Amino acid sequence: MSAAAVERPCDPCDGELPTLLEEADSLMERLPGYRVEIIGGVLTVTPPPDGAHARALTKLMRPFLMAGLDGGETEVLQAVGLWLPDGPEDFAVPDLALVDADFEEHLVEFNCYEPAVFRLVLEVTSSNYRNDLRNKVVAYAQAKIPVYVIVDRKHNRVHVLTSPLTSEYDSHEVYAPGQQIILPSSIGAEVKLDATELLKAGQRRTDTVSD
Numbered sequence: 001m002s003a004a005a006v007e008r009p010c011d012p013c014d015g016e017l018p019t020l021l022e023e024a025d026s027l028m029e030r031l032p033g034y035r036v037e038i039i040g041g042v043l044t045v046t047p048p049p050d051g052a053h054a055r056a057l058t059k060l061m062r063p064f065l066m067a068g069l070d071g072g073e074t075e076v077l078q079a080v081g082l083w084l085p086d087g088p089e090d091f092a093v094p095d096l097a098l099v100d101a102d103f104e105e106h107l108v109e110f111n112c113y114e115p116a117v118f119r120l121v122l123e124v125t126s127s128n129y130r131n132d133l134r135n136k137v138v139a140y141a142q143a144k145i146p147v148y149v150i151v152d153r154k155h156n157r158v159h160v161l162t163s164p165l166t167s168e169y170d171s172h173e174v175y176a177p178g179q180q181i182i183l184p185s186s187i188g189a190e191v192k193l194d195a196t197e198l199l200k201a202g203q204r205r206t207d208t209v210s211d
Contacts, residue, residue, distance in 0.1 A: 021110055024037075047126075085143055
């Protein structure tokens with residue numbers, strides 16, 4: 001299954017359309033385990049990821065922890081809400097984020113926090129890979145997220161985007177298996193990622209080739 005856009009009903013019973021946030025809240029209650037986001041004014045619902053996605057996230061967390069970024073001035077969090085400035089109700093839930101330690105003082109609404117407390121966001125692609133590679137690039141750039149990392153399991157690449165502009169990133173580096181990735185020290189410490197290790201971890205062990 002892939003991420004699906006959710007359309008509003010055209011003939012509501014009470015004569016008043018629910019807000020997108022109300023629809024998102026309803027979907028979260030009815031579909032536990034699914035990821036609900038509003039990107040560019042479009043509500044999307046993504047099924048729970050496979051086990052290889054979770055394994056890749058575990059591999060990804062370790063270098064940040066070893067660099068001392070979880071505790072002190074920053075924390076490493078999975079699936080924390082990010083309030084987006086490109087729409088009155090837009091929000092995303094990145095797979096992994098590096099945030100300032102005082103992020104809880106910057107709650108906006110709907111369990112989402114101000115973009116300014118996010119130093120880095122990271123996505124491991126699933127069936128909704130186009131959303132991570134396109135829509136979220138625009139959304140995270142508009143939110144001025146300094147670093148956006150994408151483990152692209154579809155194309156067997158790791159993308160590192162830095163220096164956000166109005167609706168894109170000024171720098172977009174692509175890494176293939178066999179290459180080492182050094183993230184900007186501006187996140188708080190030097191973090192090195194092994195593209196081979198990450199992409200291998202994200203591959204389902206029942207697969208013979210990347211899907």
